[in-house]
Amino acid sequence: MTEEKTESPYQRIYTLVKQIPPGYVCSYGCLGQKVGCTARTVGFALSALPARNDVPWQRIVNSKGMISPRADGGSNLLQRDLLEIEGVCFDGTNRIDLNAHGWSFP
DNA sequence: TTGTTGACTCTGA
Protein backbone atom coordinates (compact mmCIF):
# COMPACT_ATOMS: atom_id res chain seq x y z
CA MET A 1 0.00 0.00 0.00
CA THR A 2 2.80 2.27 -0.76
CA GLU A 3 4.06 1.48 -4.21
CA GLU A 4 1.43 2.85 -6.56
CA LYS A 5 2.37 5.62 -8.88
CA THR A 6 3.95 4.63 -12.13
CA GLU A 7 0.92 2.50 -12.92
CA SER A 8 -1.10 3.78 -15.83
CA PRO A 9 -4.87 4.17 -15.53
CA TYR A 10 -5.12 1.01 -17.55
CA GLN A 11 -3.63 -1.07 -14.76
CA ARG A 12 -6.04 0.49 -12.29
CA ILE A 13 -8.99 -0.30 -14.50
CA TYR A 14 -7.95 -3.92 -14.77
CA THR A 15 -7.59 -4.14 -11.00
CA LEU A 16 -11.04 -2.72 -10.41
CA VAL A 17 -12.67 -5.00 -12.96
CA LYS A 18 -11.05 -7.98 -11.30
CA GLN A 19 -12.75 -6.95 -8.08
CA ILE A 20 -16.18 -7.30 -9.63
CA PRO A 21 -17.83 -10.54 -8.43
CA PRO A 22 -19.67 -12.82 -10.86
CA GLY A 23 -23.32 -11.98 -11.42
CA TYR A 24 -22.67 -8.24 -11.37
CA VAL A 25 -21.79 -5.67 -14.01
CA CYS A 26 -20.38 -2.14 -14.10
CA SER A 27 -20.43 0.74 -16.55
CA TYR A 28 -17.45 2.43 -18.23
CA GLY A 29 -18.14 5.76 -16.60
CA CYS A 30 -18.25 4.12 -13.18
CA LEU A 31 -14.78 2.65 -13.62
CA GLY A 32 -13.60 5.86 -15.22
CA GLN A 33 -14.40 7.82 -12.11
CA LYS A 34 -12.55 5.33 -9.94
CA VAL A 35 -9.40 5.65 -12.02
CA GLY A 36 -9.93 9.34 -12.72
CA CYS A 37 -10.43 8.95 -16.45
CA THR A 38 -13.31 9.19 -18.86
CA ALA A 39 -15.41 6.30 -20.09
CA ARG A 40 -13.57 6.40 -23.43
CA THR A 41 -10.30 5.65 -21.72
CA VAL A 42 -11.87 2.68 -19.96
CA GLY A 43 -13.24 1.27 -23.19
CA PHE A 44 -9.90 1.81 -24.87
CA ALA A 45 -8.15 0.03 -22.01
CA LEU A 46 -10.40 -3.02 -22.30
CA SER A 47 -9.97 -3.01 -26.05
CA ALA A 48 -6.25 -3.35 -25.49
CA LEU A 49 -6.77 -6.45 -23.38
CA PRO A 50 -5.40 -9.71 -24.75
CA ALA A 51 -7.70 -12.59 -25.64
CA ARG A 52 -6.73 -14.41 -22.48
CA ASN A 53 -6.39 -12.44 -19.27
CA ASP A 54 -7.56 -12.37 -15.67
CA VAL A 55 -9.87 -9.46 -16.31
CA PRO A 56 -13.61 -10.20 -16.63
CA TRP A 57 -14.12 -7.56 -19.33
CA GLN A 58 -17.48 -9.14 -20.05
CA ARG A 59 -18.83 -7.53 -16.88
CA ILE A 60 -18.27 -4.09 -18.35
CA VAL A 61 -21.14 -2.51 -20.25
CA ASN A 62 -22.19 1.01 -21.22
CA SER A 63 -24.46 3.31 -19.18
CA LYS A 64 -27.48 1.92 -20.94
CA GLY A 65 -26.70 -1.51 -19.59
CA MET A 66 -26.21 -2.77 -23.13
CA ILE A 67 -23.19 -4.53 -24.60
CA SER A 68 -21.25 -2.29 -26.94
CA PRO A 69 -21.01 -3.50 -30.56
CA ARG A 70 -17.22 -3.42 -30.15
CA ALA A 71 -16.36 -5.11 -33.42
CA ASP A 72 -17.53 -7.78 -35.79
CA GLY A 73 -17.09 -11.39 -34.85
CA GLY A 74 -19.36 -12.34 -32.00
CA SER A 75 -17.52 -11.13 -28.95
CA ASN A 76 -20.62 -9.14 -28.07
CA LEU A 77 -22.73 -12.27 -28.19
CA LEU A 78 -20.05 -14.09 -26.24
CA GLN A 79 -20.11 -11.39 -23.62
CA ARG A 80 -23.87 -11.69 -23.23
CA ASP A 81 -23.58 -15.44 -23.00
CA LEU A 82 -20.93 -15.26 -20.29
CA LEU A 83 -23.03 -12.83 -18.28
CA GLU A 84 -26.09 -15.05 -18.51
CA ILE A 85 -24.01 -17.98 -17.33
CA GLU A 86 -22.80 -15.97 -14.36
CA GLY A 87 -26.36 -15.15 -13.38
CA VAL A 88 -26.99 -11.85 -15.12
CA CYS A 89 -30.39 -11.59 -16.78
CA PHE A 90 -31.21 -9.48 -19.84
CA ASP A 91 -34.49 -7.76 -20.62
CA GLY A 92 -36.38 -7.81 -23.90
CA THR A 93 -33.92 -5.48 -25.58
CA ASN A 94 -30.57 -7.02 -24.70
CA ARG A 95 -30.37 -4.70 -21.74
CA ILE A 96 -29.11 -5.54 -18.24
CA ASP A 97 -30.95 -4.40 -15.15
CA LEU A 98 -28.30 -2.24 -13.51
CA ASN A 99 -30.65 -1.83 -10.57
CA ALA A 100 -30.33 -5.53 -9.83
CA HIS A 101 -26.88 -6.41 -11.21
CA GLY A 102 -25.18 -3.02 -11.10
CA TRP A 103 -22.05 -3.47 -8.99
CA SER A 104 -20.61 -0.71 -6.82
CA PHE A 105 -17.04 -0.55 -5.53
CA PRO A 106 -16.42 -0.29 -1.77
C1' DT B 1 6.09 17.21 -30.66
C1' DT B 2 1.27 17.04 -32.90
C1' DG B 3 -2.69 14.56 -34.88
C1' DT B 4 -5.86 10.65 -35.12
C1' DT B 5 -8.62 7.09 -33.15
C1' DG B 6 -11.44 4.55 -29.77
C1' DA B 7 -15.91 -1.41 -26.48
C1' DC B 8 -18.32 6.10 -24.03
C1' DT B 9 -21.39 9.76 -21.95
C1' DC B 10 -24.26 13.82 -22.12
C1' DT B 11 -27.53 17.13 -23.96
C1' DG B 12 -30.87 18.70 -27.35
C1' DA B 13 -34.65 17.88 -30.71
Add this chain to the structure above:
DNA sequence: CTCAGAGCCAACA
Protein backbone atom coordinates in the same frame (compact mmCIF):
# COMPACT_ATOMS: atom_id res chain seq x y z
C1' DC C 1 -39.16 6.58 -26.52
C1' DT C 2 -35.19 7.17 -30.35
C1' DC C 3 -31.56 9.74 -33.23
C1' DA C 4 -27.69 12.91 -33.81
C1' DG C 5 -23.78 15.77 -32.60
C1' DA C 6 -20.10 17.36 -29.41
C1' DG C 7 -16.71 16.57 -25.62
C1' DC C 8 -13.30 14.07 -22.86
C1' DC C 9 -8.82 11.29 -21.83
C1' DA C 10 -5.11 8.20 -23.07
C1' DA C 11 -2.13 5.54 -26.28
C1' DC C 12 0.17 5.08 -30.83
C1' DA C 13 2.84 6.62 -35.21
